[in-house]
Amino acid sequence: MVSFETDYNNGAVPEILNRLVSTNDDKTTGYGFDEYCVSAKARIREACGMPSAEVYFLIGGSQTNSTVIDALTLGCEGAIAPKTGHINVHESGAVEAFGHKVLVIPSDGSKLTASGINEYMTAFLADDTFEHMVQPKVVYLTFPTEYGAIYSRKELEDIYSVCKKFDLTLYIDGARLGYGLMSLKSDVDLPFLASHCDAFYIGGTKVGAMFGEAVVFSNILAPKHFFTTVKRHGALLAKGRMLGIQFDTLFTDSLYFKIARHAIEKAETLKEIFKRHDIPMAFDSPTNQQFVILTRTQRERLQKDVAFEIWEPLPDDRLVCRFVTSWATTDAELHALNEALDRL
Amino acid sequence: MVSFETDYNNGAVPEILNRLVSTNDDKTTGYGFDEYCVSAKARIREACGMPSAEVYFLIGGSQTNSTVIDALTLGCEGAIAPKTGHINVHESGAVEAFGHKVLVIPSDGSKLTASGINEYMTAFLADDTFEHMVQPKVVYLTFPTEYGAIYSRKELEDIYSVCKKFDLTLYIDGARLGYGLMSLKSDVDLPFLASHCDAFYIGGTKVGAMFGEAVVFSNILAPKHFFTTVKRHGALLAKGRMLGIQFDTLFTDSLYFKIARHAIEKAETLKEIFKRHDIPMAFDSPTNQQFVILTRTQRERLQKDVAFEIWEPLPDDRLVCRFVTSWATTDAELHALNEALDRL
Amino acid sequence: MVSFETDYNNGAVPEILNRLVSTNDDKTTGYGFDEYCVSAKARIREACGMPSAEVYFLIGGSQTNSTVIDALTLGCEGAIAPKTGHINVHESGAVEAFGHKVLVIPSDGSKLTASGINEYMTAFLADDTFEHMVQPKVVYLTFPTEYGAIYSRKELEDIYSVCKKFDLTLYIDGARLGYGLMSLKSDVDLPFLASHCDAFYIGGTKVGAMFGEAVVFSNILAPKHFFTTVKRHGALLAKGRMLGIQFDTLFTDSLYFKIARHAIEKAETLKEIFKRHDIPMAFDSPTNQQFVILTRTQRERLQKDVAFEIWEPLPDDRLVCRFVTSWATTDAELHALNEALDRL
Amino acid sequence: MVSFETDYNNGAVPEILNRLVSTNDDKTTGYGFDEYCVSAKARIREACGMPSAEVYFLIGGSQTNSTVIDALTLGCEGAIAPKTGHINVHESGAVEAFGHKVLVIPSDGSKLTASGINEYMTAFLADDTFEHMVQPKVVYLTFPTEYGAIYSRKELEDIYSVCKKFDLTLYIDGARLGYGLMSLKSDVDLPFLASHCDAFYIGGTKVGAMFGEAVVFSNILAPKHFFTTVKRHGALLAKGRMLGIQFDTLFTDSLYFKIARHAIEKAETLKEIFKRHDIPMAFDSPTNQQFVILTRTQRERLQKDVAFEIWEPLPDDRLVCRFVTSWATTDAELHALNEALDRL
Helix, strand or coil: CEECCCCCCCCCCHHHHHHHHHCCCCCCCCCCCCHHHHHHHHHHHHHHCCCCCEEEEECCHHHHHHHHHHHHCCCCEEEEECCCCHHHHCCCCHHHHCCCCEEECCCECCECCHHHHHHHHHHHHHCCCHHHCCEEEEEEEECCCCCCCCCCHHHHHHHHHHHHHCCCEEEEECCCHHHHHCCCCCCCCHHHHHHCCCEEEEECCCCCCCCCEEEEECCCCCCCCHHHHHHHCCCCCCCCHHHHHHHHHHCCCCHHHHHHHHHHHHHHHHHHHHHHCCCCECCCCCCCEEEEEECHHHHHHHCCCEECEEEEECCCCCEEEEEECCCCCCHHHHHHHHHHHHCC | CEECCCCCCCCCCHHHHHHHHHCCCCCCCCCCCCHHHHHHHHHHHHHHCCCCCEEEEECCHHHHHHHHHHHHCCCCEEEEECCCCHHHHCCCCHHHHCCCCEEECCCECCECCHHHHHHHHHHHHHCCCHHHCCEEEEEEEECCCCCCCCCCHHHHHHHHHHHHHCCCEEEEECCCHHHHHCCCCCCCCHHHHHHCCCEEEEECCCCCCCCCEEEEECCCCCCCCHHHHHHHCCCCCCCCHHHHHHHHHHCCCCHHHHHHHHHHHHHHHHHHHHHHCCCCECCCCCCCEEEEEECHHHHHHHCCCEECEEEEECCCCCEEEEEECCCCCCHHHHHHHHHHHHCC | CEECCCCCCCCCCHHHHHHHHHCCCCCCCCCCCCHHHHHHHHHHHHHHCCCCCEEEEECCHHHHHHHHHHHHCCCCEEEEECCCCHHHHCCCCHHHHCCCCEEECCCECCECCHHHHHHHHHHHHHCCCHHHCCEEEEEEEECCCCCCCCCCHHHHHHHHHHHHHCCCEEEEECCCHHHHHCCCCCCCCHHHHHHCCCEEEEECCCCCCCCCEEEEECCCCCCCCHHHHHHHCCCCCCCCHHHHHHHHHHCCCCHHHHHHHHHHHHHHHHHHHHHHCCCCECCCCCCCEEEEEECHHHHHHHCCCEECEEEEECCCCCEEEEEECCCCCCHHHHHHHHHHHHCC | CEECCCCCCCCCCHHHHHHHHHCCCCCCCCCCCCHHHHHHHHHHHHHHCCCCCEEEEECCHHHHHHHHHHHHCCCCEEEEECCCCHHHHCCCCHHHHCCCCEEECCCECCECCHHHHHHHHHHHHHCCCHHHCCEEEEEEEECCCCCCCCCCHHHHHHHHHHHHHCCCEEEEECCCHHHHHCCCCCCCCHHHHHHCCCEEEEECCCCCCCCCEEEEECCCCCCCCHHHHHHHCCCCCCCCHHHHHHHHHHCCCCHHHHHHHHHHHHHHHHHHHHHHCCCCECCCCCCCEEEEEECHHHHHHHCCCEECEEEEECCCCCEEEEEECCCCCCHHHHHHHHHHHHCC
16 A cells, blocks of 8 residues: 555654654753754755844644734634635634634635735725724735645745735745745745745754744844744744754755755656556646545546545545645656556 | 605604603613613513513624623624624724724625525534634624615524524514514514514614614523623713603504605605616615715715715716615605706 | 612612603604713713713613723733732623633732733733733722722822833723712712723613613723724614613713712711611722621621621621612611610 | 753654654544544553543643533533642643633642541632632642642542532543552552543653653543543643553553653762751652752752752752652762762
8 A cells, every 4th residue: 555645644754754863862941941942043044045034943733823823813814715724624723723714705716815804904904894804914825735736936925925915914824835936937036935924944854853943033023932832832842853853954056946856856757657648637736635536436446556535526526536646756666556547 | 955864863753752752851770771671671672572681782783782782792802894884883892992803704785695604613623723813603684784775584583593593592683673574575574573583682873763673682691790791881870760751652562663664665766766867776775874876976966955875886987875864754855856866 | 678789779769760761752763873972971971071072872781891901902912900900700691791801810809000010011911821821901899899999090090000111091980980089088070080091881770760871981982993892892872862861861961970979978877877786797899889898697687687698608607788879869768767676 | 970860851753753663654644533442442441440541642741631521511610620730830831722711729738638628619609609619620639749748548438439429520640650550659550540530641741752742531521422521621642652652562561660760860869868968858758759858058069960850949949859750860970969969
């Protein structure tokens, strides 16, 4: 059985494991004040081309979203998101748990648009009753999106511009940031992204780490008491060095980008394999998540040899199924997939 | 200047004022344990035809929704609502303030449908990732809706039935309940409504009282520690008797229903007046809120003599405007409106 | 049966009732934007001697505390209070409901002290782990306290000074403010109090109104989005004029102070009556709440004729009992108490 | 420089690292449904002697407390704790963040007592105003406490008994559980503890793991929707296997207990070293945390060679300082401490 179920279905890149082993006996202070965290933060600032950015390490993605959005908003303020946004669907209400409404606005598929934000805010401010409503404050988008889509330079520029117009804070969820930036279709690199939002996070969990997300406040200062807010959210790792070691490794010799590119290349091959078997794509994704359409029979047969996720049913009873590559995907696995498809 | 702005733009029905004056010197215990509250609860149980219902008095509508929904849900549970639901739009996130997500599902205009709930729950339970989502628990609907629509017996029966199928609690926001029940088009009366939901509230603020809403747990017990929950929500009135006196008066000699019917009759006349002036309705409303379409010029001219609310702009730049009658609307006011329309 | 149970055991001062009756048919806009609210705010600013203070009307005391403290704090910030503070004991956790910890510090009986705050903050900042703790932000005190004590000018000055030193916001709960300011022992008047704190509220519910508390931001601007925050807390009254009418009346011709002084005078007589019957005071209170010590037998007998509250048991099994006068207390009631004590 | 700063100042026990390396290429499903988690849960149930206990893996201690207490309480319910309890001091208000008050009651040093709980609950229920207060629901204690103290069998029995009497849920924070159970003074073992509370957690972070805490619902079912609640708290690890692998290793061949005993033995030696240098203990601790009293001069000199934590100042200006051993403490480190003390 080979698995294309997720990009977090195995351990960590070997470089990280080696580093954990070699540093295991060092004694360091806790909570992220160790030398590994210091070094990792410096490397991330450098990779972003933003020497004064503030970097914090948290553990997981939903936790990071809930913590950062809470820190960026007052109680009665909320976060604008597309309907498919992770915070709106798959975080068990972690944003609402801290009192903030997710404000769903019309989107272009899984992507927010500058015009959509502009129209929403214009109508909001024109409404005589707007003071009775949740006040929009954060704009939340994912890069790449939950459906594998990416934003272009132009799109990010326009969105950030409309955010500034309405005093909104742009926060980018980068759970799979590496795979988005390394997409063959992407014209966005890390410095561009960092300079076209207020805050974002660099996903580690899905891009080679055991766990960990690096929050970067790139164009704003970190919110007041952010360390305490992280602790209050249960997001402060006692052995903070584990995060520092991992991100220091990922941002040494561009490892983060190299492994992400590996996944993209394997995803392109995977796409070709499906095409060769006349299995249609549900939509075009230039990243490491691929969405194919299977009949129920195909899905049943294929699941005997290959692990993947059912994404959603189509009206015609076929199924959108998700196949994900990662930094760890091998040619052997793709070969096994190919053979399984041959046998369908 | 006459006002059709809202149904809470004046004081209280004279019977309530008289009662407040005549009881002013009585000394009673606080927090709703006085004799007036006891009597008012008995009258409400009787009007509902549910001798064992539990009744609590709160102060305002948003407060009541936030308190009751919070009491009926665990932290990770949320409330299903239509997009136009008051809790989703005009309560400043009071439901989210206590940690609960409002789960917007497709609706028939401003009304939820049994089939909509059924489809949503079926898809939810079929989704492998449902444990990562907010768990639906309460179904929230308004009777009449924010757009003046009402549910039929059949519709309520079907909705309550699907709620039971999925272990959902049906809670009805009756901010304008009287106007809904007394609509000429309504086949629902209070006992029917009370027996076809788990909990609801009888709106006082908009139907003759100075303030006050009566929460009725008709088919379920009041949630554990409900009194303390009310207090925690800042919704416990120290001089609780003020609520008892008002509801005791409203439910003596069917006053609540009589004044609501008065508003409905005036709304029918108001509809005719607009029809006579060839001003179109935005949609048909059988209750005390009427939604007419005015050009911007008409609106400007009319607002010199008549107070009303801009509801929303139409794509063609005309405006949906809301005109509301109440228990206090007079023929003289309708006459003045008629004359103002003549002058347009 | 006469009642000294509370100062909110009857209706409202006749002037308020009359005003409600005479204004009943006026049509006004909702939510506190009516002319009565405008006038009441002006009168309160004038009585405070602070022309630029911002005034908001809320409904009840616990609600007001929860709303104001929430508006003045970030999520990880808390409110310093004495152990006996109302927010710490009798609000069902309404402050915590919005995420904020109540930080109990040593006090002088029911009163905070400048030195107590100073010591707490000094130790807090000297603690290496302070970033793992709730960050103190608001200082909460009641004037008069829950035990009837009042602060002197000197004490308020010192407390406000230490608050400024540590960037703390001083917020005063004035649920019974009138009775505190009108105490024969008080050297504090309303302008002094208003200028020696950042925000406070003028209690209406317990001082002559049916309900209502006037929040005054005297030395700071109202927090951003405060109107929306009030709505989010369920504290926005639809018929906001009810609050405006009441406070406008209370602050016309110093009515608020006159009725409070009446209660103080009656409390002094009440004290004498107990003294004459050799019933000891639990502690000295210069306000309208008096705390006497009764044996269980005395209490049982007295409760046949007089309503009062058991405050707390003493180690020797006697009981501290509370007797409260109000603007409505009559000589006849005091006479009846005297006779009941004669019969003990 | 040697470090006795904390028991989480290095990596993980080698057995865990080895296991992470050897399993790194396995593909597993996420969120704790992998075979390692299944195995670890079985081993923990066995070590507890409770075949039907439910086990969940979370990441850190504060997170675990906040999540479990939230899951065990309704909104208006709170958690009883001693003043020194971790949830009351060092979790940045994470319990309050989810709306629950920490109810501090008198304690015996850092330990709760059965009589203290009994007196508190008796007074609470006898208070006429108890419905206006936060409702006590969870009893929170730490084993060992933040000051290194442990509870005896008798004490746990009595506390659990009083909890049952008042329908309170007993939850034990076992951040350092191993060190408590392996104390030379402890008569409590894991099965005894598991059977004398409702829920507890077995600390991994401070006892050999990189991170991770195992929550055990031993005498109650896991709260409804607990998985979703964990996710909502940001406490669900995507690569859940990391937790399974660690706990499976710790509970193979009693590794957890062996490494904890090692720390206890080193703590006993450390105690002797201080005694030999006539440095007094602040109080007696039978666990791996030792609290000694140093003058400011001693502290300054010692900190040149040895890392440790300042716990709190004494009135006489001396300092309570904490020295902590762990599973990783070596004789060489103790030797270095001894030499540093010789040089004072």
